[in-house]
Structure formats: structure tokens, C-alpha cells
Amino acid sequence: MHEKIITFASPIFFILIALEFVVARKRQRHLYRINDSLNSLSLGVMSQIIGAFSKLFSIGMYALVLKHLSLFSLPSDSVWVWISALLLYDFLYYWLHRMGHQTNLLWAAHVVHHQSEQYNLSTALRQTSTGPLFGWIFYLPMALIGFPLEVFIAVALIDLLYQFWVHTEQIGKLGWFDRVFVSPSNHRVHHAVNDMYLDKNFGGILVVWDRLFGTFIEELDHVDIVYGTRKPLRSWNPLWANLEVYEQVWRDAWHTKSWLDKLQIWLRPPGWRPADLMAQSAASTFDIHRPTYDPVMSKATTWYCIVQFILLLQAATHYLIVYKSISALNAAIYLSWLVMGLWCIGGLMERGRIYLLPETLRILCILMMNLLTASWFYSFALSTPVQALLTATCLISLAGLWLIFSRQKTHGHLPH
Structure with a gap:
């Protein structure tokens, strides 16, 4: 069901992307590059076609826990079940998203969404193909409580679809809305690599979670946001985009001598390296003024x-x-x-x-x-x-x- 709804919603996505492109051109803000946008869209397509299989595993695990370990049997026709399911899903998404920036294993999947050095609606469709491998673990509390499978799938889709519109620079600050909900303003901050903005604003629908747990920061008008990752991808290869961090971490895990480091590196924050490898080579420095990756295309x-x-x-x-x-x-x-x-x-x-x-x-x-x-x-x-x-x-x-x-x-x- 999930992939079919996304498939039939795709024409709306492309209409909105075209509309944003026209508005940006009229405002003299050329936010689209063909190569970058095609790369983002390719990664979105890849995530959907591969996810048609991989999501069967994550949904299957949810169904298994729901059937054998659930504490309650909640009705799927209750408005309060739906409202509470959406709130709980968004809360759990916040923690999955936050851990996705703070552990190598999850960052290896989530990094795909951050690799673009542009920020527009095509970036919203830039999704990982490996996320379902471990992300399902964070949603098991919903199965333990007893939220029906169809409710879980539906609220997951609502949470995902909501996040499409916040990937734009064409909508400014929205006053009180920015203080309660995830908006274009505070999600731009989330995609920034500026030191002051790094690893902030993890919410999916509600930014209230960030305010509660100390990860919220407001977008500042005088700070130019730079997008991308601290270790730029510099490639349009969608396979490499999905595998680059896995390869980097695996290589370090293989070469370090400590068995403890071979294991803990997967749970350490991105950029962490074992002491013996750090002694062999200095850590690379990040240049926020680096040139954008944009090989010439005829x-x-x-x-x-x-x-x-x-x-x-x-x-x-x-x-x-x-x-x-x-x-x-x-x-x-x-x-x-x-x-x-x-x-x-x-x-x-x-x-x-x-x-x-x-x-x-x-x-x-x-x-x-x-x-x-x-x-x-x-x-x-x-x-x-x-x-x-x-x-x-x-x-x-x-x-x-x-x-x-x-x-x-x-x-x-x-x-x-």
C-alpha cells in the first residue's frame, strides 16, 4: 500500500517541484541544477523500488511483535487511537532521526538524504535504500502497545508525506507555526553544515520534541546556510551514495586492531575513528567554502x-x-x-x-x-x-x- 500511494502521489510531487522551479526563477534564485536534481530523484526512485522488498521485512517484524507480544488490542476505528498513534510515531521518529545523526550505523543510511548541496523540493525525494534495515526497531513500542498494523502504516505515510513541503527556500518564517511544527525555516537549519546549526531540529511533524529535548535552534536571518554533508559525496552515482559511509566505517573497522573498536565504531558518532587509526593519519578538515560539486554537462x-x-x-x-x-x-x-x-x-x-x-x-x-x-x-x-x-x-x-x-x-x- 505504502509504495502505491507514493507512486500515485508522485505526479503531485513533480507539479510542486515545477511550481517551485518557476517561482525561484522569477525571484532570481536559481535553486535547481539538473545534475543534482536528477541525482536526488534517482535516489528517490531507487529507494521506492528497493523498498518494495526491504519494507516487507520491517513491516513483517512489526506484525510479528504485534501478534505475539502486544499488551493491548487497540481498535482501528477509534479517532483517539489514530491521533495517539500519529503523536507516538512522530515522537519515535524524532529519536530515530536523532540517533541517525549520532551513530555510524544509522547515519550510513540517513546520510543519503543530506548529500545534496542544494535545498529544494527534489531534495525531499532523496531517500535512502537501506533505512528499513534497522529503522524498524525504533517503532516496536507501537507494536508492543497494540496499535494495529494498518494504523501504523497509515501514520508512517502521513508523517513521511508531511515532510515533503518543508524542503524549500521559497517559504520564509511562519511565526507561531515555526514554534510548534516542523516548517521550512527550521528544517533548513536541519540540513545545514554550519557549525551552529549542526545536528539540530530532528522533528518530523512536530518541532516540540526538539524544544523538549534541547535540540532546537531558530534559523537566523544573517547566517547564510550551507547545505550538504561534512564529507561531501562529490558523485552522482546513486549506488555509491547509499554505500559510501558503510564502506568508510567497514574499512576502519577492518583495519583497527582493537576488537572493541571494531564493534563500537558502528555505534559511535560520524567522524569518530579508533585511536590507532587516528595516529596513522590526521583527520581531514571541513571547508565550508568548498566549491559545489558540479561537473560540466553539455x-x-x-x-x-x-x-x-x-x-x-x-x-x-x-x-x-x-x-x-x-x-x-x-x-x-x-x-x-x-x-x-x-x-x-x-x-x-x-x-x-x-x-x-x-x-x-x-x-x-x-x-x-x-x-x-x-x-x-x-x-x-x-x-x-x-x-x-x-x-x-x-x-x-x-x-x-x-x-x-x-x-x-x-x-x-x-x-x-
């Missing part, structure tokens, strides 16, 4: 990546609607093809000529599947007109790909 590159992303977005929407009705093997192949496409787009935006081969193979897979099986991922028969359209799309894509990228100087590389 118009042809830009349009190729935009068109391919739009095509992948349609395929991802189809996948989220049908994945439960096809075999697990075909769903896995379909998912892998989608992820590969998002990975290739990120690499091509970095002018990575080495992505020519995987992008060619991705398109050829569809072309050959279309011509040899007359089906879409061996699950949906294609009519003759659709086959012809798909063949033409693949051939045009291949021609455009090689004409645009085969002579470009390389910039990107496989790890990033």
Missing part, C-alpha cells in the same frame, strides 16, 4: 540523461504496480535493470565514458527481449505497435548514446 548530455530518466521513471512506476503479480525471479531481473539504469545515468552525468558499455548493454537487453520474446521482462505480452515503439526507442537511444558520449573525455569512474 546540452546533449543533459537531454540524454533527462530523457532516459523519464523513461526509467515510467518503468519504475509500472514495476511498483505489478511487482507482486509476477514471479520473484522476473521481479528481481526487472529491479536489477532499473537500478542499473539509474547507476548509468549518474555515471554519464559525471562524463564517465566507461559507462558507455553498461548503458549499451542495458538498452540492448530491452531490445533483444522485445524482438525475441515479444514481452516485457517475460511477464507482459507486447502488441505489435508497442513492439515497434519500443524498438524505435532503443535504436534512437543507442544512436544518441554513442554520438554524444563516445568522444567525450572521461571524468567519472566506476567506484563513484
